[in-house]
């Protein structure tokens with residue numbers, strides 16, 4: 347009888363949530379609802395993966411695959427995912443989705459159901475963050491002006507050390523998201539219900555050293571989890587709570603470009619006179635862009651500003667120094683990665699090997715700074731590996747990546763680093779909690795599943811075959827006997843990665859094909 351019942355799943359994403367904080371508040375007794383959920387189900391760690399940033403990690407959780415396959419091995423807006431996400435796979439099987447504050451992409455997808463995007467990928471003033479589009483007006487009415495992402499004023503207030511005011515901005519965003527979530531989940535039908543909250547991560551970055559704020563936040567999160575748990579019980583739904591990565595405190599900043607320069611690995615081009623003046627005068631790309639568009643001068647200016655000049659203006663408002671990318675052999679401009687700018691394949695490999703070796707040897711008072719450093723093709727697999735930056739690395743706990751070029755050295759403590767200090771940073775161990783009709787009770791996970799196992803697990807609950815390209819596998823350990831999922835074999839459906847992947851792969855010219863064939867033959871592969 348059980349298997350004939352309609353399956354329902356609730357997936358809650360808490361960006362950057364970590365047991366390091368949660369356990370503190372569980373022990374203090376201010377998270378009784380989370381305690382209840384853990385007691386009634388399973389608790390464990392969920393391991394994140396390179397590059398350990400949010401967009402990429404959420405996409406792994408939702409696509410069931412590593413970034414080399416889903417196509418976004420880094421942060422930013424440059425590339426979009428190349429394979430279906432969970433909501434699309436479910437839509438194909440006529441399963442109804444209700445998704446609020448999806449942090450993995452923008453704009454929202456046309457799925458069977460409702461999708462609302464949010465977080466850093468959704469512009470704060472966007473009007474196109476819901477599918478269907480009418481949902482935006484509905485949410486505006488329900489919460490008196492919906493907020494799809496954190497107000498940029500947040501950062502401004504932090505720069506002025508107005509922590510209380512900044513916290514209120516973050517709180518406002520969360521409250522509107524959760525209120526909308528409960529409103530929609532009551533009003534509309536769903537089989538798959540999901541909500542993600544970005545704030546645990548944002549607060550870790552800026553409030554890790556301010557426990558009073560974190561306590562207040564977790565107290566609030568617990569009240570929300572209590573309501574969600576009640577909903578899951580009423581609806582006989584499985585409830586899964588995950589984070590895309592964990593979090594930890596920061597004591598020192600590893601200024602990667604300064605290290606590359608000072609250790610003599612690469613020569614950084616001297617900044618030109620204009621660049622120096624710009625840096626000194628605080629003229630930065632975002633400020634410049636803003637003013638240009640304000641004056642409706644973008645077109646005119648693009649004609650008179652040479653491209654090379656544009657590239658020399660720092661990208662971020664809090665970037666006090668920067669790299670002349672065109673003339674530097676290796677540099678770091680994205681979280682936990684290094685780009686090698688060397689066309690000669692032999693020199694490229696030599697430089698890459700050397701940097702990886704030196705990263706792994708790097709010590710600070712006898713302690714290693716870097717935990718892991720890999721070539722992109724060793725970190726990822728799939729057709730989009732080459733979108734990744736050449737070296738991927740993970741720092742040890744307490745250290746944070748920084749792209750700055752400074753004269754004071756490459757390992758700076760918070761005080762010396764100054765600027766907008768991030769007191770917390772991502773860690774690889776995220777969280778996972780699961781409770782519901784399909785899951786065992788009172789268990790601590792023995793293994794550490796990877797983010798992409800979540801997608802496979804949810805497909806398994808809905809009795810959907812796992813696409814063959816998946817890296818993720820259903821987490822069998824969490825299922826009870828009644829669920830059937832704990833014993834049945836995983837059924838795969840042969841599905842190659844489609845769309846652009848094929849285009850890219852078939853887009854060789856005849857000469858190129860022959861050339862590849864020849865070199866493979868020479869190497870003895872064919």
Ligand SMILES: [Zn+2]
Pocket residue numbers: 361362399400401547590591
């Ligand atoms: Zn995140």
